[in-house]
Amino acid sequence: MSVYHVSFKIQSDRRPTFHDVTDQVQEALKKSGIKDGILVVFSQHTTCSVMIQEASDDINYWGTELLMQDLVSVLENIIPTCRTEGQYLHPGPKHIEAAAGRNELPAWSLNTDAHLRSILMGRSESIPVVDGKLELGEFGRIYFADFDQVRARERTIRVQIVGE
Amino acid sequence: MSVYHVSFKIQSDRRPTFHDVTDQVQEALKKSGIKDGILVVFSQHTTCSVMIQEASDDINYWGTELLMQDLVSVLENIIPTCRTEGQYLHPGPKHIEAAAGRNELPAWSLNTDAHLRSILMGRSESIPVVDGKLELGEFGRIYFADFDQVRARERTIRVQIVGE
């Protein structure tokens, strides 16, 4: 029985971005040598999520797969993009003060929508590893979503595998 | 420390279906012999989900438990059933072409709502196993949900247990 951990990075944009990280995760599994167990794909960022979905084949002018753009439309309806302070309760004055102490612009905290979307979509996916194979089914792909629209950033994805 | 895997199948219908699979999962745990660890109930289908909830006792004329029918109403409000191409961006022309290459009718791809509902509800549940017991609490039951309304299909549920 062993534990294998690896992390890798992607670069997000100032719009909701969705990176297909399936190949990186498959490579991590191969390197681990683990044949049977549980693999967790995890985002430590509080405005990001990990999800499993089918590749949509078609993309829009921004390069976003159409199914993911449909997801953005659904999320926009229930958690509208935060355009100014006062639209949501968060961020409040103490939060802005704390951010200033980290040399962050107040506008960088106007990502309340991204925090809420991230809570709704969840932080990770746990996937069975059986006979050395990730059980994603015929169409399953692993996506890393960054919902933060106020800053383009480098983001970390973690893969943790426990098994034998 | 050991890893145990088993899968089983259910038959879905051309409406959102919810199968209580608690008994099959409990049986898998018993067969595994694992007393302490983590059990993952996983759906590899991109229009399906796994969820834990209380049994609702009452059912409607379709045989759906009332709490799950309430869930369908909530989902219908935020992600309406896809009734024709053009309602959502997905499926686009490349996706339809790829589906045709697998001898799938174009209408079978009009399950965008099911893909989106599946993303929202998540792919799996991870449950602690303590002293040979699945820690579901007094009322927790495990449901497999198939949100796909365009085809009745046989579906696979996977159970993966890591522990000792």
Add this chain to the structure above:
Amino acid sequence: MSVYHVSFKIQSDRRPTFHDVTDQVQEALKKSGIKDGILVVFSQHTTCSVMIQEASDDINYWGTELLMQDLVSVLENIIPTCRTEGQYLHPGPKHIEAAAGRNELPAWSLNTDAHLRSILMGRSESIPVVDGKLELGEFGRIYFADFDQVRARERTIRVQIVGE
């Protein structure tokens, strides 16, 4: 390789409550002695959830962090608070009868909103443990949410760690 389990309790109120349980989880990890593996924070209650988010710093008059209060607003829009029987399909007559058999008042079953919110938000979070550290990132905190508004109750949170 070993498995460590611990549970602890919090007291909820007759409104959606959010408890930051990060310190208790960190303490569990330290006691476990596990350096690398997967840690699951799990709620066995069908009207509760576990989520990871940034601390909001500011709180409202009720003591609820502003980001969590924003979440309540989002949930209220898509799954309104259940105020009377008939608003949702659940609870039906058999459910009320079963509850009466457990000496529960009928009004205690008017928590359909909490069940649905709990399904949507999920039951658990799985977090990588790397070099003895919980990989929550710079801002990640672990919250236990109780969405049940009909009764203040003592609730159980379970922490399960598998690793070495």
